[in-house]
Amino acid sequence: DTAVSQTPKYLVTQMGNDKSIxxxxxLGHDTMYWYKQDSKKFxxxxxxxNNKELIINETVPNRFSPKSPDKAHLNxxxxxxxxxxxxxxxxxxxxTGGGLDSPLHFGNGTRLTVT
Amino acid sequence: GEDVEQSLFLSVREGDSSVINCTYTDSSSxxxxxxxxxxxxxxxxxxxxxxxxxxxQDQRLTVLLNKKDKHLSLRIADTQTGDxxxxxxxxxxxxxxxxxxxxxxxxxxxxx
Numbered sequence: 362d363t364a365v366s367q368t369p370k371y372l373v374t375q376m377g378n379d380k381s382i383x384x385x386x387x388l389g390h391d392t393m394y395w396y397k398q399d400s401k402k403f404x405x406x407x408x409x410x411n412n413k414e415l416i417i418n419e420t421v422p423n424r425f426s427p428k429s430p431d432k433a434h435l436n437x438x439x440x441x442x443x444x445x446x447x448x449x450x451x452x453x454x455x456x457t458g459g460g461l462d463s464p465l466h467f468g469n470g471t472r473l474t475v476t
Numbered sequence: 477g478e479d480v481e482q483s484l485f486l487s488v489r490e491g492d493s494s495v496i497n498c499t500y501t502d503s504s505s506x507x508x509x510x511x512x513x514x515x516x517x518x519x520x521x522x523x524x525x526x527x528x529x530x531x532x533q534d535q536r537l538t539v540l541l542n543k544k545d546k547h548l549s550l551r552i553a554d555t556q557t558g559d560x561x562x563x564x565x566x567x568x569x570x571x572x573x574x575x576x577x578x579x580x581x582x583x584x585x586x587x588x
Contacts (some may be wrong), residue, residue: 365518401580402581404519405578453518453519464509464524465519465521467518467519467520
């Protein structure tokens with residue numbers, strides 16, 4: 362009964378490959394996010410979806426494409442993987458609308474290693 | 477633009493108090509958060525404070541907010557080895573409440 366679950370936990374792949382990371386939340390939240398955490402632990406938002414609509418799209422290469430089939434799922438597809446894509450990718454969700462107090466709930470991360 | 481700053485490292489002895497500091501630039505901040513990230517795990521909300529408060533206490537945690545100086549601190553009393561983690565400060569402002577502005581995280585090391 363994990364609140365925000367992402368798969369896989371570890372992903373090792375070669376440069377040039379295409380891979381996907383999946384995320385699901387069972388909290389009934391309407392906003393989901395993808396964050397990238399680099400080797401220095403710096404956290405950067407990549408995308409945010411609210412009710413399947415893209416609302417935040419930071420400066421991310423076009424090789425990264427999020428897809429939200431419904432408000433409980435937000436997947437991340439990465440084309441033509443590069444060495445610099447190696448990082449831990451976190452999915453998160455939150456409530457929006459209503460009050461401003463809507464903390465994020467994070468998944469446990471997917472450690473992507475590109476060789 | 478909006479910015480949140482924290483010192484990157486803090487080392488304390490077990491049993492001492494830890495104080496993690498954060499400064500932010502956005503004067504329209506509404507909520508300020510502290511998240512904790514343990515090794516190999518995702519971030520978890522530790523505590524938060526609304527901008528019209530100046531202090532919030534929750535067991536061993538005390539959050540102090542100086543809105544005039546845009547300074548937020550997290551005090552952990554009687555720090556334990558299990559408190560070793562990265563602590564992220566984040567703020568949410570009234571104008572763009574779907575986006576959090578994150579600090580770079582403070583890595584807390586607790587030495588026995």
